[in-house]
Amino acid sequence: xxxxxxxxxxxxxxxxxxxxxxxxxxxxxxxxxxxxxxxxxxxxxxxxxxxxxxxxxxxxxxxxxxxxxxxxxxxxxxxxxxxxxxxxxxxxxxxxxxxxxxxxxxxxxxxxxxxxxxxxxxxxxxxxxxxxxxxxxxxxxxxxxxxxxxxxxxxxxxxxxxxxx
Numbered sequence: 001x002x003x004x005x006x007x008x009x010x011x012x013x014x015x016x017x018x019x020x021x022x023x024x025x026x027x028x029x030x031x032x033x034x035x036x037x038x039x040x041x042x043x044x045x046x047x048x049x050x051x052x053x054x055x056x057x058x059x060x061x062x063x064x065x066x067x068x069x070x071x072x073x074x075x076x077x078x079x080x081x082x083x084x085x086x087x088x089x090x091x092x093x094x095x096x097x098x099x100x101x102x103x104x105x106x107x108x109x110x111x112x113x114x115x116x117x118x119x120x121x122x123x124x125x126x127x128x129x130x131x132x133x134x135x136x137x138x139x140x141x142x143x144x145x146x147x148x149x150x151x152x153x154x155x156x157x158x159x160x161x162x163x164x165x
Contacts, residue, residue: 010066010074011100015144018063018079024142025067028117029102029110031075035066069102089145090122099139101149107136110150118143128158 015021018037025031040047041061051059060081067075092098104110108125115121122139129135136152151158 008073010076011097012076012078013146014078014080014083015146016079016083016085017144018065018077021077021079021142021144022065022067024117024119025075025077028113028119031067031069033065034068034074035064037063037065037079039063085145089141090147099147099149101151101155103151103154105152107138107150107152111138111140114140114142122147 013021022033022037026033039061040051040063042048042052042057042059051062062081063079065077067077069075090098102110111121111125120141122141125136125138127134127136134152135158137158138150139147140150141147
């Protein structure tokens with residue numbers, strides 16, 4: 001028996017400037033702030049011990065904020081001491097996550113807002129079915145180099161019709 005599909009809860013993103021990231025993700029993408037930027041330090045508090053469990057000893061301090069999308073998916077933003085940007089922000093040949101996706105029916109307008117706010121368009125807007133359905137997508141970066149994708153329609157609609165056939 002196959003397991004029941006699970007709900008997606010949240011994604012954690014490491015950013016170099018938490019305040020700027022909160023501003024971008026709320027003002028450009030329209031996410032809600034559910035917990036304002038907060039400092040967490042390495043100590044014996046519950047959250048301090050939990051972070052040590054996750055990051056190991058000597059993580060020192062971090063700042064964190066929690067945002068949410070319209071469909072209640074969490075966006076957890078972290079600013080770590082000693083943050084380093086990756087040399088390759090699209091290391092698609094390495095296992096692990098290399099992008100997430102945001103859906104907006106007016107993909108082009110959101111793309112303009114992202115670029116105007118210091119983000120980057122990585123490719124032309126593409127149509128999955130150029131002679132039929134209006135499904136569009138484009139890869140972008142936020143102002144910090146985090147790669148994500150914009151979809152005009154839901155994931156299910158885009159792929160259920162055999163997008164690559």
